[in-house]
Amino acid sequence: MKKYEWLKLVVVVQAIAMIALTGFVIIKWWPQPSEERSEQPSQTDNVEQGLLPEDKTDIVASIGNEKISREQLTKELYAHHGDTVLRSMMVQKALELEAQAQGIMVTEQEMKEELQSWIADYDSEEQFYTIMREQLSMDKQQVRDEVKSKLLLDKITMSMVNISNSQIEEYIANHPEQFLPEVLLHMRWIVTETKQKSDQLLLELEQGADFAQLARQYSVDPFTANDGGDMGKIAVDDPFYDKKLLARTDGMQPGQITGPIEIDQGHAIVQLLGKEVTESLSLEKQREEAHKQLALMAAMSQQQVEDELLKKYDALITK
Structure with a gap:
């Protein structure tokens, strides 16, 4: 995200x-x-x-x-x-x-x-x-x-929290997926309110229209429209994006366009610009990340921490 x-x-x-x-x-x-x-x-x-x-x-x-x-x-x-x-x-x-x-x-x-x-x-x-x-x-x-x-x-x-080495090792063993290489999808999209509008834009794209220009003109997503629909690089398991959309895009080749895909905001046309895989974390980095996750889970909420400090x-x- x-x-x-x-x-x-x-x-x-x-x-x-x-x-x-x-x-x-x-x-x-x-x-x-x-x-x-x-x-x-x-x-x-x-x-x-x-x-x-x-x-x-x-x-x-x-x-x-x-x-x-x-x-x-x-x-x-x-x-x-x-x-x-x-x-x-x-x-x-x-x-x-x-x-x-x-x-x-x-x-x-x-x-x-x-x-x-x-x-x-x-x-x-x-x-x-x-x-x-x-x-x-x-x-x-x-x-x-x-x-x-x-x-x-x-x-x-x-x-504010004490975490033991045994807790850290247990966390790493129980959450191996968090330390594996990550697949990142570089995507751009055009979000429309209706499927009819998406179908119309797909037809224009098939006829050679510029994707970025259509996104700037028609996309209703306020965060990406001005960037020609560019969403940046998104993890294939990013919880902030629709799972169907990510799974469908993950199976595409760079340059391909798909849609419309029904999402919470309406309907999306998606183009995959590129895909990359990150490096695995070293053991030291795994322990640091595990310690951080355990401490933040066990600690008070951010609101509570702020309240305590203000007091x-x-x-x-x-x-």
């Missing part, structure tokens, strides 16, 4: 935080605001009451004779998304504090390996970062920051 689908939430949080929430998050170790306050209404009070002088208002949009100010946008964003963004910002700070307290670090090698697992869904590293930039407005450093946060959360979660570091929200 393409990682940028998950990253879209991260981008929303970042964007809203940058626009609306600077200065609203307070954690125990942050300097506390002065209790003294001028009797004169502040600019913030005026913003909330819609009383900013016109020459002070930063207009970000207009429609007809109506104008929308940055202050109005900020207030609306905060009202609808403030709680979510505040929590995200506090969790990030709590992760950093806990990692420092436990001496937990993310090495450059770990970053490289995790990034490579994300990039593996794409044709190349260049394509990966191009999509991150064009579709998610994330540069390389922002992607690295999100990778690091994920790895930190995993490590902190795993530190530990006395997170406080003032509005």
Whole structure:
């Protein structure tokens, strides 16, 4: 499954935080605001009451004779998304504090390996970062920051659980399929709401129409349409995709097109662009992966871990 689908939430949080929430998050170790306050209404009070002088208002949009100010946008964003963004910002700070307290670090090698697992869904590293930039407005450093946060959360979660060597060996023995070489299918598709539309597009493809162009024009899948239907490289047993679709595509030769296949979103026309088999994991890597899976299964949920960290570091929200 393409990682940028998950990253879209991260981008929303970042964007809203940058626009609306600077200065609203307070954690125990942050300097506390002065209790003294001028009797004169502040600019913030005026913003909330819609009383900013016109020459002070930063207009970000207009429609007809109506104008929308940055202050109005900020207030609306905060009202609808403030709680979510505040929590995200506090969790990030709590992760950093806990990692420092436990001496937990993310090495450059770990970053490289995790990034490579994300990039593996794409044709190349260049394509990966191009999509991150064009579709998610994330540069390389922002992607690295999100990778690091994920790895930190995993490590902190795993530190809360003790796993024995015998448990690790038993897990490897009982789940050999997880450590075998993986078959990856590089696919693209066109998703339509009706079989009739798919049949029409299949006929156009048979007559020489360009697959990518049809995907951009007609596919209703928002995550792939702009990429000409490119789904990236998907494991043949990926649980996020329809089993019938993957099995049917796995039996094809590169370049072949099949469909329509009925899926949850409607009907899909699929083209196999390529197929590859990954290398087997070394014994050391198998043990590392088994330890990680056992610890994450035995540990609290991510929500619970975050709640515990926020409580530990006395997170406080003032509005």
